[in-house]
Amino acid sequence: MAAEEIKIHVEHLKKNFGKIEVLKDISIDIMQGEVVVVIGPSGSGKSTFLRCLNRLEESTGGTIVVDGVDITQKKVDINKVRENVGMVFQHFNLFNNLNVLNNMTLAPLELKKATSEQAKEKAMQMLERVGLAEKAEAYPSQLSGGQKQRVAIARALCMNPDIMLFDEPTSALDPEMVGEVLQVMKDLAASGMTMVIVTHEMGFAREVADRVIFMDGGYIVEEGTPEEVLLNPKESRTIDFLNKVL
Amino acid sequence: MVKIITVYGNMLLQAMGKTLLLALCGLFFACILGLIFGLMSVVKNRVCNIIAQIFVDVIRGVPMIVLAFFVYFGVPYLLNNMMGLNTPVMTALQAGTICLALNCGAYMSEIIRAGIESVDKGQMEAARSLGLSYFVSMKRIVLPQAIRTMIPSIINQFIITLKDTSILSVIGFPELVNTAKNVQAATFKSFQTWFIVGIMYLIVITILSRCAKVVERRLNRGR
Numbered sequence: 342m343a344a345e346e347i348k349i350h351v352e353h354l355k356k357n358f359g360k361i362e363v364l365k366d367i368s369i370d371i372m373q374g375e376v377v378v379v380i381g382p383s384g385s386g387k388s389t390f391l392r393c394l395n396r397l398e399e400s401t402g403g404t405i406v407v408d409g410v411d412i413t414q415k416k417v418d419i420n421k422v423r424e425n426v427g428m429v430f431q432h433f434n435l436f437n438n439l440n441v442l443n444n445m446t447l448a449p450l451e452l453k454k455a456t457s458e459q460a461k462e463k464a465m466q467m468l469e470r471v472g473l474a475e476k477a478e479a480y481p482s483q484l485s486g487g488q489k490q491r492v493a494i495a496r497a498l499c500m501n502p503d504i505m506l507f508d509e510p511t512s513a514l515d516p517e518m519v520g521e522v523l524q525v526m527k528d529l530a531a532s533g534m535t536m537v538i539v540t541h542e543m544g545f546a547r548e549v550a551d552r553v554i555f556m557d558g559g560y561i562v563e564e565g566t567p568e569e570v571l572l573n574p575k576e577s578r579t580i581d582f583l584n585k586v587l
Numbered sequence: 588m589v590k591i592i593t594v595y596g597n598m599l600l601q602a603m604g605k606t607l608l609l610a611l612c613g614l615f616f617a618c619i620l621g622l623i624f625g626l627m628s629v630v631k632n633r634v635c636n637i638i639a640q641i642f643v644d645v646i647r648g649v650p651m652i653v654l655a656f657f658v659y660f661g662v663p664y665l666l667n668n669m670m671g672l673n674t675p676v677m678t679a680l681q682a683g684t685i686c687l688a689l690n691c692g693a694y695m696s697e698i699i700r701a702g703i704e705s706v707d708k709g710q711m712e713a714a715r716s717l718g719l720s721y722f723v724s725m726k727r728i729v730l731p732q733a734i735r736t737m738i739p740s741i742i743n744q745f746i747i748t749l750k751d752t753s754i755l756s757v758i759g760f761p762e763l764v765n766t767a768k769n770v771q772a773a774t775f776k777s778f779q780t781w782f783i784v785g786i787m788y789l790i791v792i793t794i795l796s797r798c799a800k801v802v803e804r805r806l807n808r809g810r
Contacts, residue, residue: 430709434713438728
């Protein structure tokens with residue numbers, strides 16, 4: 342990347358759920374504008390890792406520095422950090438009680454980031470970008486899965502985040518809708534957004550990722566360019582996993 | 588029967604008014620208590636959870652008639668006679684309101700807790716991930732959705748509370764049952780008196796549940 346600025350710095354991250362160690366020792370630096378794709382078998386801790394990055398999960402040990410702020414410190418205003426870190430969920434999580442436009446303007450308005458007109462204009466711009474401008478007045482229940490996920494991405498973008506986290510954004514979609522969501526993500530990657538993506542879409546990973554991380558058993562087992570990890574994996578666990586999914 | 592209506596009708600209607608007043612006062616504070624304790628039972632804080640749990644367990648575990656005697660006679664006795672304080676006299680309306688608020692509040696807090704827990708966890712997570720605080724997320728996203736599922740139970744609880752006001756006749760509040768007792772004592776016409784009172788409750792509660800149905804349908808529209 343042109344500007345070699347570290348956006349996310351993770352050092353010896355640990356996370357336990359009760360007695361179960363989900364993340365054992367994760368260290369990684371993610372650069373400005375980098376697209377990192379995290380793959381791995383279910384239960385490997387990849388979603389937990391992602392959720393630690395905006396403290397939806399509290400880490401048990403180690404440090405996570407996002408945009409220069411150590412979010413593992415208790416006294417950090419995590420809401421301020423989250424304003425700059427968008428997240429897209431597997432099950433979309435659009436606000437069911439609000440229409441598309443209000444879904445998108447809620448946070449900017451509540452956090453006084455924009456006036457009502459500005460927020461609306463920004464929301465329409467973002468809807469335009471994901472190709473759903475005509476759905477502004479619709480309620481989430483009236484949208485297809487692919488449309489919901491595109492709105493969810495647009496909603497996150499309304500906060501002007503520096504970083505976007507994607508937690509298996511296409512896993513709950515019907516196959517014919519996966520493409521439209523991946524296209525939006527590709528455009529976003531091309532625009533220089535820093536992205537961390539947990540996914541099972543290997544084709545997408547190959548095409549878009551700057552770096553692929555293979556996680557298993559709470560560790561990063563292997564990382565490198567898509568060519569290195571997906572085409573010429575060195576670790577036997579990576580080879581096993583790729584044989585199963587490809 | 589006609590004689591009872593012509594002679595005591597006005598008195599019974601006024602008593603029904605008192606019943607409704609008591610129910611409204613009780614419900615108002617019950618909603619506040621219910622919301623406070625309902626929220627305390629869902630927040631991630633052990634102390635809050637335990638306090639809310641104790642409140643619900645204690646109130647649910649005590650019959651309301653006992654609660655009424657305790658609040659109206661027991662507490663003033665404790666304060667004035669045993670502790671030597673000189674507290675102002677509590678009216679039956681105040682004591683009745685406190686009883687209803689506590690009793691109904693405990694059930695309301697359970698309804699509110701269940702309603703909040705019925706909302707998908709992802710809604711809160713999505714709101715938090717945008718940088719909204721816990722309480723803003725609760726207020727703008729979770730509670731509005733929880734209320735939809737809570738409405739039928741809340742209305743049910745309103746009706747139960749309205750009927751429970753009759754228990755407060757024991758502390759001498761001149762609501763409908765208390766007044767009817769006097770009417771019956773004056774006329775010796777038990778059948779007619781209690782028949783009329785029964786019909787009066789039935790009418791008010793039927794109107795209430797019809798209104799409730801309308802509200803419910805309106806809330807569910809467009810969903």
